[in-house]
Every structure is written in structure tokens, then in C-alpha cells.
Amino acid sequence: MPELCGIDLAHPVINASGTYDAIAARKVFGDALLDDFPFAAFVSKTITPDPRAGNSPRRIWETPSGMINSIGLPNKGLEGFLAEDLPQLRELPVPLIVSVMATTREEFARCVERIARRREVAAIELNVSCPNVHSGLIVGENPSETEALLEALRPLSEKPLIVKLTPNVADPAEVAAGAERGGADSISLINTLKGTAIDPATGAPALGNGYGGLSGPAVRPVALEQVRSVRAAVDLPIVGMGGVSTGADASEFFALGAAVVAVGTENFRDPRAGARIALELESSLRAERISEPALDLD
Amino acid sequence: MPELCGIDLAHPVINASGTYDAIAARKVFGDALLDDFPFAAFVSKTITPDPRAGNSPRRIWETPSGMINSIGLPNKGLEGFLAEDLPQLRELPVPLIVSVMATTREEFARCVERIARRREVAAIELNVSCPNVHSGLIVGENPSETEALLEALRPLSEKPLIVKLTPNVADPAEVAAGAERGGADSISLINTLKGTAIDPATGAPALGNGYGGLSGPAVRPVALEQVRSVRAAVDLPIVGMGGVSTGADASEFFALGAAVVAVGTENFRDPRAGARIALELESSLRAERISEPALDLD
Amino acid sequence: MIAPFGRRLCEVAANRDSGGYRVVSVVDRGGPEPRAGQFYMLAAAERWGARDGRAFLPRAISVAETRPAAGGGVRLDFLLDAVGPGTERLAALGEGEGIWITGPLGNSFASPREVSDGAAGAVLVGGGVGVAPLALLRRRFSERGVPHRVLLGFRDRAHTGGLDLFCGSSGVLCPEVRLATEDGHAGVQGRVTDLLLPILVGDDAASGVVYSCGPPAMLEAVRALCAEHGVTVELALESPMACGFGACFGCAVPKPGGGFLRLCVDGPVLRGDEVEEVSHAYA
Amino acid sequence: MIAPFGRRLCEVAANRDSGGYRVVSVVDRGGPEPRAGQFYMLAAAERWGARDGRAFLPRAISVAETRPAAGGGVRLDFLLDAVGPGTERLAALGEGEGIWITGPLGNSFASPREVSDGAAGAVLVGGGVGVAPLALLRRRFSERGVPHRVLLGFRDRAHTGGLDLFCGSSGVLCPEVRLATEDGHAGVQGRVTDLLLPILVGDDAASGVVYSCGPPAMLEAVRALCAEHGVTVELALESPMACGFGACFGCAVPKPGGGFLRLCVDGPVLRGDEVEEVSHAYA
Numbered sequence A, B: 001m002p003e004l005c006g007i008d009l010a011h012p013v014i015n016a017s018g019t020y021d022a023i024a025a026r027k028v029f030g031d032a033l034l035d036d037f038p039f040a041a042f043v044s045k046t047i048t049p050d051p052r053a054g055n056s057p058r059r060i061w062e063t064p065s066g067m068i069n070s071i072g073l074p075n076k077g078l079e080g081f082l083a084e085d086l087p088q089l090r091e092l093p094v095p096l097i098v099s100v101m102a103t104t105r106e107e108f109a110r111c112v113e114r115i116a117r118r119r120e121v122a123a124i125e126l127n128v129s130c131p132n133v134h135s136g137l138i139v140g141e142n143p144s145e146t147e148a149l150l151e152a153l154r155p156l157s158e159k160p161l162i163v164k165l166t167p168n169v170a171d172p173a174e175v176a177a178g179a180e181r182g183g184a185d186s187i188s189l190i191n192t193l194k195g196t197a198i199d200p201a202t203g204a205p206a207l208g209n210g211y212g213g214l215s216g217p218a219v220r221p222v223a224l225e226q227v228r229s230v231r232a233a234v235d236l237p238i239v240g241m242g243g244v245s246t247g248a249d250a251s252e253f254f255a256l257g258a259a260v261v262a263v264g265t266e267n268f269r270d271p272r273a274g275a276r277i278a279l280e281l282e283s284s285l286r287a288e289r290i291s292e293p294a295l296d297l298d
Numbered sequence C, D: 001m002i003a004p005f006g007r008r009l010c011e012v013a014a015n016r017d018s019g020g021y022r023v024v025s026v027v028d029r030g031g032p033e034p035r036a037g038q039f040y041m042l043a044a045a046e047r048w049g050a051r052d053g054r055a056f057l058p059r060a061i062s063v064a065e066t067r068p069a070a071g072g073g074v075r076l077d078f079l080l081d082a083v084g085p086g087t088e089r090l091a092a093l094g095e096g097e098g099i100w101i102t103g104p105l106g107n108s109f110a111s112p113r114e115v116s117d118g119a120a121g122a123v124l125v126g127g128g129v130g131v132a133p134l135a136l137l138r139r140r141f142s143e144r145g146v147p148h149r150v151l152l153g154f155r156d157r158a159h160t161g162g163l164d165l166f167c168g169s170s171g172v173l174c175p176e177v178r179l180a181t182e183d184g185h186a187g188v189q190g191r192v193t194d195l196l197l198p199i200l201v202g203d204d205a206a207s208g209v210v211y212s213c214g215p216p217a218m219l220e221a222v223r224a225l226c227a228e229h230g231v232t233v234e235l236a237l238e239s240p241m242a243c244g245f246g247a248c249f250g251c252a253v254p255k256p257g258g259g260f261l262r263l264c265v266d267g268p269v270l271r272g273d274e275v276e277e278v279s280h281a282y283a
């Protein structure tokens, strides 16, 4: 049975933060969602200390084998999340991981403290791709900022802390090592690559926010390379993601040392992608086991 | 008439270094190549001080809407290039840009000096994605290393120096600003994104070298975003590249402030891609001019 | 209306021309009958992504007509305007080809009575590919005896896509349908709003509800006209959708008081006072 | 042999089965007649990239047969083994569909005399889809009166793709062709190298040149056998190709003395002593 930081998982496929709203999906698909929940753990959309409305449209743009999003982290804020969303999310049949982001260590600490107190939360994912308003540095671009953040947060929670790295750095392994030194329990990667497109109809940037983040199969080679290099640098379990859309894609991440894979953009194409990918993985493993003794070395 | 650092160009489309061997292409296609040369300037494959054989196969791997390469800069070395290749390249009907890379400032200087003396060379492109063997830093990842390199090379050549940035950094605009301060004449970007794949047939890395560089339409959103951010930071003309395969793609780069676009991977799919893209650009400009007065604002 | 969980592979039963658009019929053995205004996320099972890696995401398409399918399940008709790689591929699907569908999704048009106290009649205002959800709405109103008029706008003789969805089985346009064409080849010469205005200023306006779907400029004109004349209006909007089930937050439409709605779960049908102005930015 | 500059759009004239493979015929109005061993870079004009953004690059495919086309130009036959998204799409091309072709590319097989002084006869050894270039070579040898034998290996009755390319117009296998099949359903039971060995140890071995194309393991066996018996061999290799015209340096094959050849411009036909060992790593 796969596990992540001591959390037992029915299979090694979870969702990527911000790509599945289990509350909305339950309204759309009913309780069939719960009977047949596609992920082995559920990661919430990133929540921030205060509510955010998100960016102005246009927010998504399709690109070759991928998409750019500039959603802008719309969420109810920490208190809204705890009061309104958490009671609904605890009804999910899988462990819950809450993703948080803040712009000061104090705010990060407040979020982690409040969330860690909730028994229904199995782990906390720290989305560190936002600038620190004090240092001006993007925490996740900087190994020592990341280390310091983890040192500050580590004592506040017994729950596993997963650090989600930004891929827009020269050396993600350095940042991962900083997170490990600071006391992180796991590294998840990749978040989206910075990307832009021009709308051919207007000649102006396609996204309301000017630019956004690229995801989907187009980025899979970058994700795999970052998992490989982080794997070589830290001992922590890795949650690998970026363009996973089939069991074969997931296998690439496992071959490079990921403990678990997360599915993001593919959920939009297939609301049950998580379960399908877990099944594809299992049946390819079974096929390997069966074919092994009869392996034709011709 | 478009120009780049004072070099007149028949149209704004050139090739990306390492994606067209005009000498080999002339053997394959004959002098028709010269009569109808697809690029407004020709950029050589990157040459290094000493000859290199390149990486062990497998060297290329197809990915969704792109490819990974780990070619490893096979080339005849500086002297071999000057003696054998340059006499053939001077027969091309367009200005010649020579791409160079070295691992010490002294070697970079030796290359630039020797090449700058050759009248048939219009400009020099500095490929700065290699580690400096003294500092251990990758020059192109570091604004002050880049600045110092340019300061060292600037006095050695009257020819325009184009700095080709690596996209595998948190902030390419900072590095571009370093290059500008050091005296660069132009910035070209993007080089390939670090990428890996696993061969499903073996479960092992698909490329002989373990990892490689991702290019093609998959990376276009990343290239456009880096051009946008570099454009905002420097005044130098920009050679934009990364996934350009049509005139419409090129227009996106121009909309974000590129002076010239370079075509790489698309050459492999269409040996005349440069000329086709230039034509597509021209006819879409013409169509715009024609439709403008009659514009239906409905 | 709860949708079966997940996408399901269905078969294309027919593909016919409809005045420049295509009507693609899909047999859905596993889903419920959709309501007028609801949509599905569609993707071809084969050759999706065939134009340099696009279409990549599924496409949101309204259901234009539905009826029980021979052998069980429902038959769904989609009206397709081929404007890019996704709709082109969908419009080219041949009989027997596979299609992934997720749905029915989103909310639906309400009856006049549900929307507005004392309202009895309905005015349906459509244009372009936006006539699709109104076709199903009209049939439902006919079945339930809700008095209604239908105003449709078309550009010219060559662009009458979807018009036949408003014909009875005899192939003759239903009597309650009135046309406006920009070239004047049929109905009144002009815009569909030219047909709407006299109704809004007429005596029975107060007891009517307007239902509209069409290009953003038309929707905005309808919204503004109805607001001006104090008539309740339901608008079926579009916005760029990656998922259709509330997962991506991509389909944001600004709310009048600030903030955003997710059109896929909060819409696609919104009351006129739930949007500030219908804009190209999201539609 | 100089290729016309650039890719050109051609039309598929026919697509037929050949023992599990497909033979796709293309009419090339603008190119010269290719030589045996040469290849083309092929990509479907439509729906290339239809499986999640793959195939993206064109695919290298040997020409299996060529003759003047009615109405000018040449007709090119390609033998396709559908192993992935690229060959699958090419193998599914229908009559009248568009295909981008660049070529003819690469070098070609030399005549026995050119390769080896005093050599008069030829032994062609092929297996799998590698029989394609040998089919054209055999016809050329027949036309020019070069004495030759053909040894072909097939797995079983269901895998005889390309065998019909070695049949005369009567549909009967040419007399100089001998078969080895792993299941023994036709010819000798065993490998094609079992047929080659007796020839190499025979009296006239010294005056023969071996020409081979097939899977890496077969090519390596043939190369090693020929080296052992001092017989000259030309091998048509494969390696991963992005461009086919020397642009990408992707098709590297290690040279015995160190360094690499570019198989697309230095090959695809290499003499046995130009390669160290035929390996899966590049083939």
C-alpha cells in the first residue's frame, strides 16, 4: 500500500492543488463522486489568509498540448475555508491535504497553526511561489528563504509539511534541499511554468493578467527533469506532477523516484482521470508481472 | 527593411543555432538552397574552442508538441570551423552570425578575437548556458557573471555581440540587464528548457545523456513570457525564439517586442520553414492593411 | 440535474448540415435527459489535438435538441459552428465515431413563472449558434403550453444555421418564429433587437420574460434593452471553459457587486441583473 | 542524388495490405526517381499530432518500390509497420489524402563491383519492415543483370509483410528468393542467418557482397557473420531522425574509431566496417 509521510493511500495518485473542487464536483456529479473518489488523497485549492476574488478574465488559454492559466488563487480566505469548506471536505473518503500560501512568515504561521489544529487535515502543502513582502524575494526561488520559512513553521504543526516548489528557477534541487534542512516532510513539484500568449484576434495578451502558468503534457519533460534532479538532492518523498494524463506518464515519474503522482490539467479533460490513471498503472504492473517469466529475449 | 544591430535583413526570420547545417543542407538539396535561402541571416551551430564529438545516442526524443535533444554540441572546434566551415558558409547569400561557447573567459576571448577578425562574419552570438570552470557558476544564470563576461569580450570585437540566454532561470530579465550593462548589442532567447523522458520500452531514461533540452511549440508560451519580461528590462533588440512554426506564432513574438524571430525545431519538419514563415508574416500584414479601412465594427 | 460522474464514450449517430452549421447527434446510453440551457463538454475520441497539439481541452457545447434514443438512453443534438480546431473536429465527426461527453452540466432556463411573479409568456431571442439552447427551450414551452414568441437573427441567406431546429416535423417554420436578417432576404431587414423593441414597449411586456442566447454584442443589447424596460431576462452566456464542472475557475464572469461567478456551475444561464455588461473579455 | 529543396505536398494514390504491413503509394510530381536504400521524411498533411501532440516530427521511411507515374513524376511505394503514432497515421492514409514528403534522402546501396573489386554477385538479407529497401534493390539488380539471391526472414504466417514486393507481376515469388520462418510454415524453419551461413562458407562467397536491412539484432548477426567470413556487407541502418537532412545531429551512429556519423547524410547505408556493433541504442 503506498503512503506519503505516514499517510496511507489506496493508490499512488492524488490531485494537484487548484485543479479539482470536490465541493463543486459533488454538486455536479452527486454522491457518486464520493463512492468512486478518483484520488487517494485530496489536495485543496491554495488558500490564503484573506479572501481573494481571483484575476480578471480571460483566465485560461489553450496552447499546444497544454494550457496557460491566470486564475489568481480565488478562495474564501483562511476563516472562510475553515468555516465553510472544511466541514464539507471532511466528508470525502480520503485523507485531506490543505494547500496554503501567504506573503509573510507570520501569516504563513497563522494559517499553519489554525489548520494544524483540525483533526480532519492529514497534511499541509506550502505553496511557496509568492513573493515575501518583507524580503521581496520569492520564497520558493531562494533556498535560504525556504529553509527559514520551514524553520518557522515546523514547530507549529505535527502534521506533515509538503513544500510545493516553483519550477521557474535555475536549480530546484537547491531549494528542495533548503526545504529539507528546514524540516519539510515532502517535496511536491512542479507548479506551472511562467507563460504568455497573444490572442491572434486582438494582437494583445490573451490573458487578462498579461501572463499565467503553463501546465499539461507540454511541460511533462520539464517536470520529469526537475523530479530527477530533486530526487538526487534530497531524501524526502516526492509528489511528482506536471502533464500526467495516463498511467504510462505516471510511470515515468515513478521511474525517476517520485513516491506519489498528482494529476492536474488532465482532470479537466476527464473528471475521473485520477482513478483511470491508478487503474492503468495497476494493470501495466500486472501485465509486467505476468509477462516477466515468459520474457522473450529475442 | 528589418535590421538587427545594423545588419540589414531581407525579412525578420533567421534560424536558431544548431538547427540548420547549411553545409550539409547544400549537399542534400544542391544550390537551390542558395537561390532560395530560407533565412535572412544564418546562425552557425555553436562552436567551442576544441572539437567535440557530441553525446552518445539516443540524442532525440519526441514529446507532446515538441522534442528533447541531447546533441551535446558536436563541432569541429574553433580552428576546424575557421579552416573548413567558414569558407563554405561565406558562400551563403545572407549575413553570417557565428555562435560560440566556452568555459573560461580566456577561451571565450580567444574565440571572439579569432572570429571577429573574419570579414565574412556579421555578428557573434554568445551561448552562455555552460558552467564557468573557474567560478563554477553557469554564466547565463548569473547577471554579474554575464556582465563580467561581456565586459571582457566587448573590447575584442567591433562586431555586434548577441547574448543567447538560457531559459532555466528564475528571472531572465536580470541576466539580460547584466548583458546590457556589459555591452551586449542584442539578446536572443530562449534556448531549450531542461527536460527528461523515460523510454516506456525500458523504464530507463530515453536519452543517452540522461536529460536534454525541450524545444518546439510546447515551449512557446514560456518563450513568449521570457521575451515579454526581457523586453521590459532592456533596450536591446531581441531575437525571439522557441516554438515558432507559423507566421502567426512569429507575430506573437513581434507583438511582445522581438525585433527578429529565429526558427529552430520547425526546420526539421519543413526545411524551408524560414521562408514560409516570412511569407506568412508578410501576407498577414498585407491582409491587415487591406482589411483595415473596411473593418466591420459590428 | 445531476450528471453521471465522469466522461463517457458515446457514438455519433448522425451529422447533417444546417444552414452552414452542423448538427451532430450523439447517443448517450448513460445520461439523463438534459434541460434547455444545459451543456456538455465534448471531445472527439480520436484525433483530438490534431492541429499541432490543439484541441487539447474538451469544448463546451449546448444541447439543441434531445429525445429518447431507440434502444435506451437519450439522443442529443448539438449545433456546431466550426470556428477553431475543437469545433472543426466535432463538426467533422462521422456516424459511428466515438465522442467523449461529460454532462449534462450547468443550470437551465427557468419557466416564466419561476423567474417572475405573474409572468405568463416568453420571448426567445437568439442569433448565430446561440439559437441552439433556444430550440430545446421552445419545444419544452410548446409541450407545456407556455405562450412564447421566438425572434431569431441571421446574417444572410448563406448563414441560417440552426433555423431548421425551429421547424415542425413538416419542415415548415413554426408560426411563433419571426426572423430578422441583415440582408433582408427573409423576415424583417435588420437586427433581432429591432423585433424585440416593439414587444418590450407593448402592453403585455410586463407579463413576459425574455430568454436570450447569441453573440456577446447581441446579448448585451438584449440585456440593456430589457433593463431599460424593466423586463426580466435570462441570458445564456459563454466563457472560456477548461472543465465545465467547477474545477478550474477559468470560466469567471464578473458579478455586478464585484467578484466573479463560475459560469459552468453558477450558469450558463444568468438573470440580466446578475451580470454587469456582457463583454467579449469572457464571452 | 540531389533532392528538391523543401518538403512538398503530394497525394496518396493507394493504400493496400501487405501481410500485416501497409503499402502506401504516393505520387511525387516534383522529385527524381530515388535509388535503393534512400528514404523520405513523411508526415500526413492532416491530423499529424493527433495523439496528444504526437506525431510531431516527420518520420523516416525507406522507399520500397518506384516507377514513373501516369501523368508525370514518380510513384513511390512505402512499406509501413504501424508501431507508434507516426507510422500508424501514415499507414492509415487514404487515397487522395495529402502527405508532406522531403527527399529522396541519404545514400544508397552500391553495386557489388563498386563495393568490392571483382565481386559479381549479391546476397540480399532482410527481415521485418527492413525488406522494403531490398525490394527496390532486387529489382534494380534484376534489371541490370547483377546475379543475386534474396534471403528473407519472417516470424509466422501472420507476419509476412512486404513479401509480395518480391513477387513478379504474376503474383508468384521470384525464384531467387528464399525464406526462413520461425514457425516453419514456409521455407526453412529458423532465422534468416541460417540461410546466410552456408553461402558465406561456400565457394563463391568471396565474389559476393551482402546487402542487409532489418531489425538491429538481425543486422548485428549479419554484420558479425560477414566480418567473420571476410565478406563485404552493406547495412541499411535506422536511427532516430528528426530532420533527415543533416540539420539536427540527432541520428548519430558511433564510428569504430570514435566519434559519430550522421546516419541521414552519411548513411543510411553503411559498410560493415563503418560500424562497430549494431545496437538498439541508436537503431
Ligand SMILES: Cc1cc2nc3c(=O)[nH]c(=O)nc-3n(C[C@H](O)[C@H](O)[C@H](O)COP(=O)(O)OP(=O)(O)OC[C@H]3O[C@@H](n4cnc5c(N)ncnc54)[C@H](O)[C@@H]3O)c2cc1C
Residues within 6 Å of the ligand: A061, A062, A063, A199, A200, A201, C039, C055, C059, C060, C061, C062, C063, C078, C079, C080, C081, C082, C083, C084, C085, C086, C087, C088, C129, C132, C133, C237, C238, C239, C240, C241, C268
Ligand atoms: C456554455 C457554452 C455553450 C456553448 N454552446 C455552443 C454551441 O452550442 N455550439 C457551438 O458551436 N459553440 C458553442 N459554444 C462555444 C464553443 O465552446 C467554442 O466556440 C469552442 O470552445 C471553440 O473551440 P475551437 O477549438 O473551435 O476554437 P478556438 O481556437 O479555441 O477558438 C475559440 C476562441 O478561443 C480562444 N482561443 C483559446 N486558445 C486559443 C489559441 N491557442 N489560439 C487561438 N485562439 C484561442 C480565442 O479567443 C478564440 O476566439 C458554447 C460555449 C459555452 C461556454
Ligand SMILES: Cc1cc2nc3c(=O)[nH]c(=O)nc-3n(C[C@H](O)[C@H](O)[C@H](O)COP(=O)(O)OP(=O)(O)OC[C@H]3O[C@@H](n4cnc5c(N)ncnc54)[C@H](O)[C@@H]3O)c2cc1C
Residues within 6 Å of the ligand: B061, B062, B063, B199, B200, B201, D039, D055, D059, D060, D061, D062, D063, D078, D079, D080, D081, D082, D083, D084, D085, D086, D087, D088, D129, D132, D133, D237, D238, D239, D240, D241, D268
Ligand atoms: C532510414 C530509415 C528508414 C526507415 N524505413 C522504414 C520503413 O520503410 N518502414 C517503416 O515502417 N519504418 C521505417 N523506419 C522506421 C520508422 O522511421 C520508425 O518506426 C518511426 O519513426 C516510428 O514512429 P512512430 O511514431 O510510429 O513510433 P514512435 O512512437 O516514435 O516509436 C518508435 C520509437 O521511437 C521512440 N520514441 C520516441 N519518442 C517517443 C515517445 N514520446 N514515446 C514513446 N516512444 C518514443 C521509441 O524508442 C519507440 O520505440 C525507418 C527509419 C529510418 C531511420
Ligand SMILES: Cc1cc2nc3c(=O)[nH]c(=O)nc-3n(C[C@H](O)[C@H](O)[C@H](O)COP(=O)(O)O)c2cc1C
Residues within 6 Å of the ligand: A016, A017, A018, A019, A045, A046, A069, A071, A073, A099, A127, A164, A189, A190, A191, A192, A214, A215, A216, A217, A219, A241, A242, A243, A244, A262, A263, A264, A265, A266, C248, C249
Ligand atoms: C487552472 C489551474 C489552477 C491551479 N491552481 C493552483 C493552486 O491553487 N495552487 C497550486 O499550488 N497549484 C495550482 N495549480 C498548479 C497545479 O497544481 C500543478 O502544479 C500544475 O498544473 C502542473 O500539473 P498538470 O500539468 O498536471 O496540470 C493550478 C493549475 C491549473 C491548471
Ligand SMILES: Cc1cc2nc3c(=O)[nH]c(=O)nc-3n(C[C@H](O)[C@H](O)[C@H](O)COP(=O)(O)O)c2cc1C
Residues within 6 Å of the ligand: B016, B017, B018, B019, B045, B046, B069, B071, B073, B099, B127, B164, B189, B190, B191, B192, B214, B215, B216, B217, B219, B241, B242, B243, B244, B262, B263, B264, B265, B266, D248, D249
Ligand atoms: C537539435 C537541437 C540542437 C540545438 N543546438 C543548439 C546549439 O548548438 N546552440 C544553441 O545556442 N542552441 C541550440 N539549440 C537551441 C535552439 O537554437 C533554440 O534556442 C531552441 O530550440 C528553441 O527554439 P525552437 O523551439 O524553435 O527549436 C538546439 C536546439 C535543438 C532542437
Ligand code: FES
Residues within 6 Å of the ligand: C240, C241, C242, C243, C244, C245, C246, C247, C248, C249, C250, C251, C262, C263, C264, C265
Ligand atoms: S469551466 Fe472550469 S470552473 Fe468553470
Ligand code: FES
Residues within 6 Å of the ligand: D240, D241, D242, D243, D244, D245, D246, D247, D248, D249, D250, D251, D262, D263, D264, D265
Ligand atoms: S536526422 Fe537530423 S541530422 Fe540526421
